[in-house]
Amino acid sequence: MATSTKPSLDLLRQLSDTTVLTALIEHGPSTRAELASATGLSKPTVTESMRRLEAAGAVLDTGDRSTGRGRAGVYYDLSPATGLALAVSVAPEGIVAEALDVRGKVLARETAGVTRPAKPTAVARALSSTAKSALHAAGADRARLAVVSVADPVDRHTGRLVQLPDSPFLVGTLDPAGALAPVVGGSVVVDNDVNWSALAERSAGDGDLDDFAFLHLGEGLGCALVADGSVVRGATGLAGEVAHVVVPGPRGLAMACTEVFERLGLHHEGSTAIDVAEVVRSVTGRGARATARLHVIADAVAGVVAAVVAVSDPSVVVLGGSWGTEPAVLAAVRERIDSSPRPVPLRPADVPDAALAGARADAVARLRALVTQSPPAAETLR
Amino acid sequence: MATSTKPSLDLLRQLSDTTVLTALIEHGPSTRAELASATGLSKPTVTESMRRLEAAGAVLDTGDRSTGRGRAGVYYDLSPATGLALAVSVAPEGIVAEALDVRGKVLARETAGVTRPAKPTAVARALSSTAKSALHAAGADRARLAVVSVADPVDRHTGRLVQLPDSPFLVGTLDPAGALAPVVGGSVVVDNDVNWSALAERSAGDGDLDDFAFLHLGEGLGCALVADGSVVRGATGLAGEVAHVVVPGPRGLAMACTEVFERLGLHHEGSTAIDVAEVVRSVTGRGARATARLHVIADAVAGVVAAVVAVSDPSVVVLGGSWGTEPAVLAAVRERIDSSPRPVPLRPADVPDAALAGARADAVARLRALVTQSPPAAETLR
DNA sequence: CTCCTCTAGTCAGGACTCCTTACCAAAAGA
DNA sequence: TCTTTTGGTAAGGAGTCCTGACTAGAGGAG
Incomplete structure (x- = not known):
């Protein structure tokens, strides 16, 4: 049972x-009047609340007195002490850091850029400095929290990257939270780019996308599962690492x-990273x-889809990644899935920069929760 | 954003x-004094609340005046109007119905019993009458809600059974909610026995069982996924229907x-139900x-486990079902899993009557929520 | 048997929060 | 300038919770 919040007038005020x-x-x-009608509270109640919030430094009089008819109201807005959130993407294509306010702007x-092979120390340095300049450009020293997307599996408990035999991008382990500690006051959330992409697809959808799978086909193979609206991360964070799923290979052999x-021969020399250019040429x-190659590839991808469908029963499987949205791939896989015992709709991903978009949305949501839930002045910038 | 509950004194009282x-x-x-110290509220506040609850018919003076030292207190308890919950299991072994009070007693x-083959109309009749007699034996006419476990896949939106090619138990479809409607006032929750079993294993665990898988090996193959403490049901409720997962079969062929x-030759004649007795003999x-047979079976089961691990990353896979707890099976599967790219701990299920236990726990939790959340007298027995 | 101790429950007063109603202030339009 | 319209404030009321003091009743010690 959840901790039952004890009723009290304190709680009511909060x-x-x-x-x-x-x-x-x-x-x-x-204005206070607008807030009163927006919240359903009475004007005096809003006034009292605003008095407290202003005293705590959470809101400010903007000085704006613009008006329609009638008396000009006093316009309040969030004070700068509200702070910023950071959304960061670390991918083979480079590092992107965004400074966000509580409204998602x-x-x-x-x-x-990052050079290949990507060494953790160099990436950590680049990560840190990119984040710092984004914050500076936004006029702040520190962020209140950060959400990081990385193109590798993440240990959900430590937030560090996990070294799997087929993690194609980073060599060695990286600790984004450590790298960002100097510029982030609060928590640093780290997750896989595929998981963030799935969340971005979900919010771009019609709102009925509560149980689906996102299959990323790029240099690596990855899958994100969304169940009842939230991402399934698994015990260690390795849910959806489907590279070793057994599929029917050439001549019907299981591999x-x-x-x-x-x-x-579609791997890069001496690596388990898929040669995307070569795959695209093939298909x-x-x-x-x-x-013939397309057939083999489609069989393999369809095998992964079938396994995911059997285990998690998605309403749709979204194909993303650098070659996942290729029409030829989609068509060939769909043909196989349609005649399988458990057909499932397939569609290509359609959110640009999905990983960063997902991380951004989460960063804003977390910052909002932080600002509205916690007593505003208790832990402002210091 | 969730519907923000508007603060008011009404809310506080509730x-x-x-x-x-x-x-x-x-x-x-x-007594009121005990409740005051248990809740942290003051004695007058508890008195006020009890006065409301008694007026609403939710609680009663038991008449008990037992005491230690000091003045004898007035002991209050829930009134009979609190109502009962029903937990029902429908399995090849028979139907079990339990009438439960809000404390889980x-x-x-x-x-x-059910005769094979199980016809939906006959099962529905048996279900209804068994539930009715359980309620009568508990001295009630109707239950406020029911939770049903069935040994077949369930459509999570309609609550009806789904006819898959390999549903071994029931023939045709069954609508437990319809069958129970005469004896249940509120909602009827229906789910797969494997899902309930998994929840039962979870509550029997050490509390750290938030992400795991339960693999049921019986007449059918089924799997339940628990992610972040709750069961993954999938878009239609068919998550974990792993009978068609591709595994390495004889001679390395994918099937x-x-x-x-x-x-x-381990299926019953003309059916896709597994001949459990024959499997046990084999292993x-x-x-x-x-x-040789044990090897082939273990390869197949290990293949399913590997697929589940890749997709959902459980902390442990629990093997249950009539032949899932066979030591020989467990040992042979474990040997394969240990040398796979993603080893995972395996353990046998150890909750007896797990499906019913899981349904029971959920029924009690739902009844509690109903009783405590909703205004007590608004929808009592009628 | 009487008095003391201990606990349950009630009463009175105070503090606080939210609401309704009324009123004042200020700006735009007639 | 007057009217209309809107923002903001003040006063009073209702309701909730709390503290502290008080009464009621039962068991145990002397």
Whole structure:
């Protein structure tokens, strides 16, 4: 049973404050009268709450006195002490850091490249400095929290990267929380880019996307499962690491999915990273050999989809990643899935920069929760 | 964003009532003074709340005046209007219905057999009458809600059974909610026995069982996934229907798991139900042929485990079902899993009557929520 | 048997929160 | 300038919780 909050007048007052503050965040700069009608509270109650919030330093009089008809109201807005959140993406294409305010506005955005092979120390340095300049550009020293997307598996308890045999991108382990500690006052949330992408697809959807799977086909194979609206991360955070799922390979033999690509010679030299350019060439080619390859690849991908469907029963499987949205791949996989015992709709991903978008949404949501739930002045910037 | 509860004195009063009522449920018959110290509220506040609850018919003076030293207190307890919950299990072994009070006490228990093949109309009749007699034996006409465990896949939206090619138990579809409607006033929750079993294993565990899988090996193959403490049901409720997962079969060929059993001749005549007795004979036998069979079976089961591990990353896989707890099976599967790319701990299930236990726990939890959250008198028995 | 101790329950007063109603202040339009 | 419209404040009321003091009743010690 959850900790039953003991009823008291204190609790009631706190609830009023968070209600008013939430309305202010959603509504933008507002007068007391606007907040009263937005929250359903009475004007005197809102006035009392605003008095407390202003004393605590959470809100400010903007000085704005613009008006329609009638008396000009005093417009209040969040004070700068509300703080910022940081959303960061670490991928083979580079590092992107965004400074966000509590309304989700991107105040600043900085990027940096990474050289391959990516060494953890170099990445950590780049991560730290990119985040720092994004914050500076937004006029702040520190963020109150950060949400990080990385293109590798993440241990959900430590937040560090996990070194699997087929993690193609980073060599060695990286601790994003440690790298960001100097510029982040609060918590640092780290997760896999595929999981964030899935969440971005979910929010872009029609709202009925509560149970689905997102299959990422890029240099690596990854899958995110969304169950009842939230991402399934698993005991250690390795849910959806489907590279070793057993699929029907050439001549009907059972083999791990990666092995199929190995046998087709689609791996980069001496690595388990998939050669994306070569895959794209294969699946778009015309000759008999290209067609045969497409068949083998589609069998492998369909095998992964079938395993995911059997285990998690998604309403739809979204294909993303650098070659997951190739029409030829999609069509070939769909053909197999349609004639399987458990057909499932397939569709291509359609959110650009999905990983960062997902991380951004989560960062904003967390910052909001922090601002509205916690007593505003108790832990401002220091 | 969730619907923010508007703060008001009404809300505060309601919160007091549910706090007091929750304490009364957990603590058993109590005096006002005991409730005050249990909830942290003051004595006058508890008195006020009890006055409301008694007026609403939710609680009663028991008449008990037992005492230690000092003045004898008035002991209050829940009134009979609190109502009962029903937990029902529908399995090949028979139907079991239990009438439960809000504290989880089993007030009555009735059983009935089912004949094979199980026809939906006959099962529905037996279900209804068994539930009715359990309620009668507990002295009630109707239950406020029911939780049903069935040994077949369940559509999570309709609550009806789903007819899959390999549902071994029931023929045709069954609607437990319809069958129980005459004896249940409120909602009827229906789910797969494997899911309930998993929840039962979870509550029997050390409390750190938040992400694990339960693999049921019986006449059918089924799997339950628990992610972050709750069961993953999937879009339609078919998550964990792993009969068609592709596994390495004889001679390394990729095939669906059921097909392995088919080829070994372990299915009942003209059905896809596994012949459990024959499986047990196979895995406990001594000869070379028995050993070979054990190997093939273990490969298939290990293949399913590997797929589940890849997709959902459980902290442990619990093996249950009529032949899942066989030591020979466990040992052979464990040997394969230990040398796989993603080893995972395996252990046998150890909750007896797990499906019913899980349904029972959920029924009690739901009844509690109903009693404490909703205004007590608004929807009592009628 | 009487008095003392201990506990249950009630009463009175105070503090606080939210609400309704009324009133004042200020700005736009007639 | 007057009217209308809207923002903000003040006063009073209702309701909730709390503290502290008081009464009621039962068991035990002397």
